[in-house]
Amino acid sequence: MDKSIVVKATFLQFGKHAPSNSGYKGKLNCDSIFGGYTTYLSRDDATKDSMGESETTFIDEEVVDKNTISPSFNLKNSLDGSLMDYTSRASATHDSSEKEYFTMTNEGKLFTDEDRNKWIENSKSAFSKDGDIVWNLVVSLDSFDSLKEYEIKDQEDFAKITKTVLYKSFKKLKLDPQNMIWWEDYHTNTNHPHIHVNFLEKEHSRDRGKLTKKEIDYVKGMFVNEIAARKLYKEKYMDNAENALKKITPLKQKMISEINNLPYEILNAIANLYSQLPRTGRLQYNAASMIPYREQLDNIVNQVLQCDSCREDYSIFTQELDKLDSIRNDLTNDNISHLKETHDQKLRVQIANSILKSFKDLKETDKRNMTSLNEWKIANAIQIVSKIYEEIDTKDFTPQQVEVVNLIKDNNLKEAGMLAERLGDSSNDKFLKGATNLLNAKSEAQKADAIAQIYEAENSGNKEAKRVMNFYRKGQSLNKTDYHGFRGLLGRRLPRGVKHAIKQHGQEIENEIEAYLRNDERIAVSVK
Structure with missing residues (x-):
């Protein structure tokens, strides 16, 4: 166990006489803990060098005597004389990123007397x-130099460490984390920066106050490991992370710069996608209007990343992210890192959005061609729907579904549409709603919504919907002129748009690494 980190443990029990060196006389009661004790722990003088001799002497003695398990506070010169008074005094630390000193608790941070009283x-x-x-x-470090060594910058870092350790330790001590009250305060008023940690059950379940040596060693070990892990993480992770990031950035730039070399098959798939996109609404991958087209977009992006000009760079890019995941998982002994999964998906979405944005940059002649093709597809989809209504087998339909079909056959489209809207959510219901809405659609937006409904029916397994969508997705071959036009457009737009997104993407990775180094992510994961 690291000799620069010392952990002391003891307990107080209601109705029992206080330990001889605790500063109390007589039996312990609620006021012993909450009447004045809490204020003493957060008192102003504990974070400045103006503290009386008693606590300095006490902490010094604790650091020297590492084997004695004794009460972790001395109240002879305290304020009101309670545990909360002692630990939570506001001046116990002068080194904090917070504007005010706080006490960390099971309910969050307490900044004011009003917060503490509540x-x-x-x-x-x-x-x-x-x-x-x-x-x-009491968890104490041997010097303020040790704080720097372990990358502990302020009370915020100690609060995060405490939160992580307590939730893990409660389970080991057979205490329900949801049944626990706890608070922690950081003190810098001695030669040894230290924290006071106190915890008790909301509903009493454990009768034994004394912790076994095995339990004490576990809690001590958790604090030591959590503190030491910060140093190890920085030493081991940062060097590898920086090296990996140096490789990742140029790889992404090279990968995107070569997109103008896309082969005919990919450009044809993009052109076909453009012929289907709705003429209204947001052209963003995560927009609801894009749901029917995401699978095609995903396939196109995958083709881009696996084409000859990008495959090798993309492979190295993902390998470097694999290394970062491996480092993080090794340090935490847990499979919690998903950098590759997260940032690979972000990259794919960014490329997809660049493809969608390129649609807006089409030349007017190309836009007219795509619009004409879209109108042709819609018109033929309507013809297919009409034919389906003529041929559809209604033996398994509900009476309401049959009525919708009959109204369509009688060309009573308005009434059919009103009745279809009252249908349920079965695959047949979804198809009848979408198909009827397509027949009634007047505007481009209404047509796009109807196609989206038919797509939803297809996803529910409706065969008629699949027939319509298969036609709608069917591609038309690019002629030589169109091919060169698309190649020129994507060669300009994609590198410019995706490079900008990649720059932001790289910054997100760096920010995530920095957050992880400060334990933000690791603590959040471990407490869940």
């Missing part, structure tokens, strides 16, 4: 009857 009111019943127990820990 939290105490909600918590004090947990130490109100014989047998109720409060466990106390």
Whole structure:
């Protein structure tokens, strides 16, 4: 165990006499913990060098004597004399990224006396009857240089460390994390920066206050490991991360710059996609209007990444992300890192959005051609729907579904549409709604919505919907002139648009690495 980190543990029990060196006389009660104790822990003088000698002497003695498990506070010169008073005094630290000193608790940060009083009111019943127990820990580092060594910058870092350790330790101590009240305060008023950690059960379930040596060693080990992991993580991760990022950035730029060499098959697939896109609404991958086209977009992006000009670079790019995931998982002994999955998907979405944005840059002649093709597809889709209504087998249909079909056959489209809207969510219902809406559609937006409904019916397994969508997705071969036009457009637009997105994407990776180094992500994952 790291000798620069010392963890002390003890407990107080309601109705029992206080330990001889605790600073209390007589039996312990609620006021011993919440009446004044909480204020002492957060008192102003504990974060400045103006603290009286008692705490300095006490902490120094604890660091020297690593084997004695003794009470972790001394209240002879305290304010009101309660545990909360002692730990939560606001001046206990002068080195914080927060504007105000805070006490970290199971309910969040407490900044003001009002916050603390409210939290105490909600918590004090947990130490109100014989047998109720409060466990106390003091975690101390041997010097302020050690804080720098372990990448602990302020009280925020200690609060995160405590939160992680407690939730893991509660399970080991057979305590329900949801049944626990706890608070933590950071003090810098001695030669040894340290934290006071206290916890108790909301509903009493454990009668034994004394922790076994095995339990104490586990809690100590958790604090030591969590603190030491910050140093290890920086030493091991940063070098590899920086090297990986140096490789990733130029690879992405090279990969995108060569998109203008896309083969005919990919450009033809993009042109076919353009002939289907709705003429109204947002052209964004995650927009609801894009749901019917996402599978095609995904296939096109996959083709782009696997084409001859991009395949090798994309492979190296994903391998570097694999390395980063491996490093993070090794350090946490858990499979929690998903950098590759997350950022690969982001890259794919960004490329897809660049393809969609390129649609807006089509020359007017190309737009007219695509619009004409779209209108032709819509017109023929309507013809197919009409034919389906003439031929459809209604033996398995509900009476309401049969009525919709009959109204269509009688060319009573308006009434059929009104009745179709009252149908349910079966695959037949979805198809009848979409098909009827397509027959009634007047505007481009209405046509696009109807196609989306038919697509939803296809996803539900409707055969008639699949027949319509197969035709709608059917591609038309690009002629030589159109091919060179698309090649020129994508050669200009995609590299420019995707390079901009990639730059932002690279910054997101760097920000995520920085957040992880400060334990933000690791703590969030471990507490869930």
